[in-house]
Structure formats: structure tokens, C-alpha cells
Amino acid sequence: MKMILKETPLHSWHKDQKAHFGAFANYDMPMHYGSALQEHYAVRKNAGMFDISHMRFVSISGNDALSQLELLLANDVFKLQVSGKACYGCMLTENGGVIDDLITYFENTNQYYLVLNAGCAEKDLQWIKNHTNQLHIQDFPERAMIAVQGPNAITIFVTLFPEYKMVQALNSFSGKMFSDCFIARTGYTGEDGIELVCEPKNAQRIWQKLFTAGVVPCGLVARDSLRLEAGLNLYGADMDETVLPIECGLRWTVDMKRDRNFIGKKAILAANPDTLRKQVGLRLSKQNIARHGAKILEGGVVTSGGYAPSLDCAVAFALVPQALTDSETLKVEVRGVSYPASVCSTRFYKRIQ
Amino acid sequence: MSQRKYTKTHEWIVKNENGNYRVGISDFAQNSLGDVVYVGIPAVGSAFKISQNCVVIESVKAASDIYAPCSGTIVAVNESLLDNPEKINASPYDQGWIFEMKLDQESELQLLLDEASYQNHIKN
Numbered sequence: 001m002k003m004i005l006k007e008t009p010l011h012s013w014h015k016d017q018k019a020h021f022g023a024f025a026n027y028d029m030p031m032h033y034g035s036a037l038q039e040h041y042a043v044r045k046n047a048g049m050f051d052i053s054h055m056r057f058v059s060i061s062g063n064d065a066l067s068q069l070e071l072l073l074a075n076d077v078f079k080l081q082v083s084g085k086a087c088y089g090c091m092l093t094e095n096g097g098v099i100d101d102l103i104t105y106f107e108n109t110n111q112y113y114l115v116l117n118a119g120c121a122e123k124d125l126q127w128i129k130n131h132t133n134q135l136h137i138q139d140f141p142e143r144a145m146i147a148v149q150g151p152n153a154i155t156i157f158v159t160l161f162p163e164y165k166m167v168q169a170l171n172s173f174s175g176k177m178f179s180d181c182f183i184a185r186t187g188y189t190g191e192d193g194i195e196l197v198c199e200p201k202n203a204q205r206i207w208q209k210l211f212t213a214g215v216v217p218c219g220l221v222a223r224d225s226l227r228l229e230a231g232l233n234l235y236g237a238d239m240d241e242t243v244l245p246i247e248c249g250l251r252w253t254v255d256m257k258r259d260r261n262f263i264g265k266k267a268i269l270a271a272n273p274d275t276l277r278k279q280v281g282l283r284l285s286k287q288n289i290a291r292h293g294a295k296i297l298e299g300g301v302v303t304s305g306g307y308a309p310s311l312d313c314a315v316a317f318a319l320v321p322q323a324l325t326d327s328e329t330l331k332v333e334v335r336g337v338s339y340p341a342s343v344c345s346t347r348f349y350k351r352i353q
Numbered sequence: 354m355s356q357r358k359y360t361k362t363h364e365w366i367v368k369n370e371n372g373n374y375r376v377g378i379s380d381f382a383q384n385s386l387g388d389v390v391y392v393g394i395p396a397v398g399s400a401f402k403i404s405q406n407c408v409v410i411e412s413v414k415a416a417s418d419i420y421a422p423c424s425g426t427i428v429a430v431n432e433s434l435l436d437n438p439e440k441i442n443a444s445p446y447d448q449g450w451i452f453e454m455k456l457d458q459e460s461e462l463q464l465l466l467d468e469a470s471y472q473n474h475i476k477n
Contacts, residue, residue, distance in 0.1 A: 036413045037388040221387060221414050286391050289411050307390045307413050
């Protein structure tokens with residue numbers, strides 16, 4: 001049986017542009033428009049744009065919104081005190097496994113917005129409904145989402161859309177609700193940029209105007225190579241419900257500072273540090289690209305890996321036993337042959353601030 | 354110039370003037386792979402059976418195995434692909450050839466698709 005894939009509001013535009021499509025989280029998504037490498041470089045050097053409408057924008061409101069999100073999320077939303085401020089963190093199972101990694105935006109203590117991963121949205125919403133009460137959960141699956149990323153992304157964007165010039169003043173990880181769209185200074189590429197959520201018609205107008213101005217449309221292949229270089233996890237590859245956030249490089253998102261109970265906290269506190277795995281970065285030559293699932297001979301597995309265009313070598317994230325984290329090199333099995341990989345930070349690419 | 358033949362797995366093979374056969378991947382294949390960043394070419398002298406995995410092509414997206422269209426021995430390889438793997442994308446039937454082989458038995462060519470059958474194959 002052939003599965004019917006969902007389409008984003010920009011799907012016909014991608015089709016007209018002869019994009020190469022692939023299935024991602026039950027959506028028919030543009031993978032690239034001819035050259036994922038050129039798209040990658042466009043984001044690193046100037047500006048690129050991504051259709052990320054497969055991701056889910058959700059409104060959470062109610063008198064108890066704050067206390068219920070404090071319970072639901074491992075990061076502490078209590079520290080969000082300024083309207084528009086956001087934090088990134090995980091929603092955990094009782095066992096401490098990652099249900100999803102998401103961004104929470106603060107409007108006021110009765111109103112928050114969440115951005116959920118495409119493949120997790122349905123189970124996330126079910127989980128939230130099952131573990132909260134008296135919350136008003138409004139889901140916007142029909143909304144479009146666009147990411148504009150790159151060193152010149154914001155300048156180009158506000159030049160084209162002076163009505164949104166306020167975004168220039170936004171701090172990183174902050175958003176603003178305009179009358180016809182929500183814009184945040186966030187991204188998934190390691191570059192400066194914005195992500196905006198709006199109605200389909202507005203998205204088509206914005207997308208076309210950006211394209212006409214020379215912003216390069218980018219597909220999910222470039223999105224993946226950019227996030228990999230920047231050391232950003234991908235849900236389903238680098239973490240899932242069998243992985244604790246403190247294992248996959250997200251310890252910084254688990255806030256234990258206040259005396260606050262959250263789902264998964266007990267399991268994290270009870271975790272045996274000796275048996276916990278740890279995420280490390282690996283660098284290999286480009287002849288030996290280690291991809292998701294590649295075995296580490298000394299123990300552990302590659303969770304994400306690929307060619308890093310900005311570095312012209314292969315990079316990977318691996319989940320390895322604690323004892324291996326001080327190793328300088330590890331052997332990775334690629335197509336049945338083992339190759340040396342040097343162990344390093346997962347922040348392979350750092351933009352000049 | 355003899356007729357180019359194709360496999361169902363998107364390799365092409367064509368006879369050279371010297372009687373050996375040149376092998377590469379089709380335009381459809383390079384297009385599906387996306388940007389090629391590395392080509393693992395086989396060693397001259399190595400022998401492969403028909404449909405045996407003989408080359409790996411790494412694109413930004415994924416690794417793909419290339420299969421020998423016929424049984425034979427590698428007599429030449431396109432070493433320029435080591436420094437310029439993008440030739441596979443830019444010129445799959447010419448500059449992006451991968452290796453040449455001496456066939457064990459030319460009768461195996463009859464198992465392959467001609468241009469029209471291959472075009473039909475990729476449409477479906």
C-alpha cells in the first residue's frame with residue numbers, strides 16, 4: 001500500500017522549481033533543488049531559506065500553564081520572564097527518555113507557544129493531554145513555517161519586509177507575535193537567522209519575495225549537513241525515548257537548580273554515572289563517511305554522520321560508553337572495514353561571532 | 354561508437370575502440386544521488402562477477418553501491434574522480450566514467466537494457 005504523504009503550503013512552489021522530493025515525517029518534502037552543496041554554502045556565506053512547515057506550532061494557555069509546563073519539561077520555563085523569550089529543552093518519559101526536543105516561547109504565565117518536531121507532534125500532543133488538565137491546547141497543523149538562515153539573512157529579511165523590522169532587535173532565542181505572523185530569532189544551521197510561522201497565503205508571499213531577492217531555497221539535505229556541522233541533534237537519530245538527555249549532549253537543558261519536580265527527574269537523578277553513555281564528536285577523512293548506525297569497535301554507535309561541506313571531511317556524533325570519552329581516537333566500522341576517527345567536540349563548525 | 358547498455362541498477366557500459374568496456378552511472382542515477390563528494394574506485398587488476406558490488410559513491414545525502422554490469426577484470430580507472438568527484442554529476446557519460454573492464458564473456462551484455470528499455474525502466 002502506498003502511503004499518501006502530506007504536503008506543505010509551499011509544495012507546489014517546490015514542484016514548479018523541480019525540487020527533488022523525499023518522505024520525511026509523513027510529509028513530501030524538498031530534499032534539494034539541484035545541489036545540496038550549493039544550498040549549504042549559500043547559508044554559510046549569505047542567506048538560504050527552508051520550508052519547515054512540517055514542524056508544529058502549538059499554543060498552550062490557561063491559569064496553570066506555567067506550573068504544568070514546569071512539570072512537563074526538563075528545562076525550567078520559570079526562568080522565562082520576558083515576553084518573547086524562549087528556551088530549548090526536552091519532554092521526558094518517567095524513565096528519563098526523550099519524547100521530543102522542543103522550543104517553548106513565553107508570552108505570559110498563562111500563555112506559551114511550543115514548536116514540536118514533525119514526527120513527534122501527535123504523540124507529544126497526546127502526552128501533554130494525558131499529563132495536564134485545564135490547559136487549553138491549540139494546535140495549528142495548517143500553519144506554514146519558514147526558516148531564513150545565514151549571515152545576511154536578517155538584513156535581507158528586514159529590507160524586504162520593513163513591517164517586521166523589529167526582528168533585528170530580537171535577542172537570540174526570542175520571538176515576537178506580529179498581527180499576521182510569529183517570528184523568532186532561532187534556527188537549526190549554526191548561523192544567525194529567523195524562523196517564522198504564518199498563514200499559508202502569507203508564507204507563499206514571503207517565500208516568493210525572498211526568492212526574487214536572491215535568497216537560496218534549501219532542502220532537507222542541506223538542513224541536515226548544516227545542523228550536523230553546528231553540533232545540533234536530530235530527534236530520532238541522536239535521541240529518542242531510549243536515550244537520556246544527559247547522555248546525548250543535552251545536559252545543559254536539564255535544569256535542576258530549583259526544587260522543582262518534572263517528569264523524568266527521578267530517573268535522571270537515579271541514573272548510574274558509570275553506565276551512562278556519552279555523546280562525542282568524531283572526525284574522519286571524507287573517504288570514510290560514517291553514517292547513522294555505524295558501529296564503534298570499542299563500543300557504541302554513530303547516531304548521525306555525514307560529509308561536512310564547510311570542513312571537507314566526514315563528521316559524526318556517536319553515543320559511546322562513559323569509559324571511552326577520553327579516547328583520542330576510536331575505530332568506526334564503515335562498510336565492514338574499520339577506520340580511525342579522532343574524538344572531538346560536536347561543535348565542528350563555529351561561525352565567527 | 355557502440356550502443357550504450359544499462360543495468361536496472363543504473364550503471365551504463367559501452368565498448369571502447371580498444372575493445373574494452375567503459376562503465377559509469379546514468380544521468381538518472383547521478384541526479385538521484387545528488388552532489389557526489391567521494392568515489393571509491395576499484396584497483397586495476399581486480400576482478401568482479403556480474404552484479405557484484407565494485408564501487409562506492411558517497412553523496413552528501415547517502416552512500417550508494419555500484420554493481421559490475423558484467424563479469425570481468427578492471428583494466429583502467431578514472432583517477433581524476435578522486436580529486437573531482439563532481440564530474441559524476443556534471444558529465445556522467447563522459448568525464449565521469451568510473452572504470453574500464455575487460456569482459457569475461459560478452460554474451461552477458463544481452464542481459465542488459467538498451468536506451469529505450471532503460472528510459473522505460475526509469476519512467477516506471
